Structure formats: structure tokens, C-alpha cells
Amino acid sequence: MKDLFGQALLDYQNGNYTEDIITSTSISDDDALPIPYLFRQFEEMPKLEQKALKLAKGDILDVGCGSGSHSLYLQKNNKKVKAIDVSKGAIEVAKLRGVVNAEIKNILDETETFDTILLLMNGTGIFQELSQVSKYLTHLKGLLNSGGQILMDSSDIKYMYQDEDGGYWMDTNSNYYGELDYFLSYKNEEEIPMKWLYLDFETLKLACETVGLKCEIIKEGEHFDYLAQLTHFE
Numbered sequence: 001m002k003d004l005f006g007q008a009l010l011d012y013q014n015g016n017y018t019e020d021i022i023t024s025t026s027i028s029d030d031d032a033l034p035i036p037y038l039f040r041q042f043e044e045m046p047k048l049e050q051k052a053l054k055l056a057k058g059d060i061l062d063v064g065c066g067s068g069s070h071s072l073y074l075q076k077n078n079k080k081v082k083a084i085d086v087s088k089g090a091i092e093v094a095k096l097r098g099v100v101n102a103e104i105k106n107i108l109d110e111t112e113t114f115d116t117i118l119l120l121m122n123g124t125g126i127f128q129e130l131s132q133v134s135k136y137l138t139h140l141k142g143l144l145n146s147g148g149q150i151l152m153d154s155s156d157i158k159y160m161y162q163d164e165d166g167g168y169w170m171d172t173n174s175n176y177y178g179e180l181d182y183f184l185s186y187k188n189e190e191e192i193p194m195k196w197l198y199l200d201f202e203t204l205k206l207a208c209e210t211v212g213l214k215c216e217i218i219k220e221g222e223h224f225d226y227l228a229q230l231t232h233f234e
């Protein structure tokens, strides 16, 4: 990873914001990801994220924290939060913004336990592909204190395969339709391509059940997106 995402966050933090990140996927063309959005305040966050922050309690882990917007809000509200991200630049920015407990870490290397684990801004993305969902969910389950919860958002992106006649053009013989190749560029440099996973709720729920987690929809968004709460079965 060249960490162009982290570089973009650092540029913005240091007052050198001149252009946005450009993203595209295996099924969509170039799109700008506005860097100011990655520094959003509570009022600017989607309702699903606001709901997740309101539900967060106890010892909280913010997975893939980016610039630390969610952690900062929680901290300001006297919550105990740890922020982790694989991006060195992101963690540098989160610390510069005031996140007290921020570490460069892959979620799979986390060993502490928590009452709330947050994965926000398409939190299932970091699972990368359907075949890895059980591995990540099992690990996350192991990081949950008794009575704890995982709050994550995602979207059913079936609509992205819909043509003008209302039919779907996805190839039913290929991989799960939410598995995308994700391309990112910043200031004319290209990041190493990544895999990014969107999960429809039913597929997430089924995966949760296979690893012994209860999965419920807490809130639906305006565009096929949802916030899910994962807990131990009583």
C-alpha cells in the first residue's frame, strides 16, 4: 500500500488541500471522494453514523478510523475510545486532530476486548471478499466483552447493476455482486488496487449466524444502506 489515502488526509490536515481523491470500481467510473467529507462533524454525518455514535457505549473500538471523526465525537462526549487504522497517514492525522488513543493496526491484529466495535463508512469493506467474512466476524466476535455490540454499516449495491429497462446485468455465474475491485488515485498517482466488499443485509445476517452472532437492522438509510447491530446470542 502506498498510503495515498493517508497522504490526502495529511495534506488536508496540513492546509495543503488542492484536489480530491479519485476512486473507481470494477463496475463504476471515476468519482471524486471529497477530502473534507473525511473530516466531517457530527451534524454532517449520515443518519446511520449518527445513530451508531449515539448507541456506542463502554470501551469503544473505532475500526478503520480514517482521520478520526467518529472517535473525536465520542471523545468529546466523554466516551472511552481506541482508534485503529492500517493507514500510517490516517493515524498521524487522527492524533494531530486530538484522538488520544490511536494506533496503526490491522483489525486482525487487535487483541483487546471492547463493549462496542464500530465499523463505519461501509464497514464491511475491510472484509474485502465474501470468502473472508467468517474470518473477520469470528475475530470481531472474540474482541467483544459480554453484552457487547458490533455496529457496522453497508449497502445492498444490487441497484448498481440495474439497466435503464429495470433489468439486472450482473453475471450470476461470477462472484457475489458486492465484491468490487477498488481503484484510488490522488495527485496523479495510483494506489495498488484493493478489494472492497458491500454486503446486503440478508447475506451479512446469514454469515453472522454461521459464526454465532445475532444480527439485526437498527436503521435503514435512504439509498439501500443500513446500520446493523451484531451481538452474542443470549
Ligand SMILES: C[S@@+](CC[C@H](N)C(=O)[O-])C[C@H]1O[C@@H](n2cnc3c(N)ncnc32)[C@H](O)[C@@H]1O
Binding pocket: 005, 037, 038, 063, 064, 065, 066, 067, 068, 069, 084, 085, 086, 087, 090, 105, 106, 107, 108, 120, 121, 126
Ligand atoms: C472508507 S475509510 C473510512 C474512514 C472512517 N471510518 C470514516 O468514516 O471517515 C476505511 C478505512 O479503513 C481502513 N482499513 C482498511 N482495512 C483495514 C483493516 N484491516 N484494519 C484496520 N483498518 C483498515 C482504511 O485505511 C481506511 O482508513
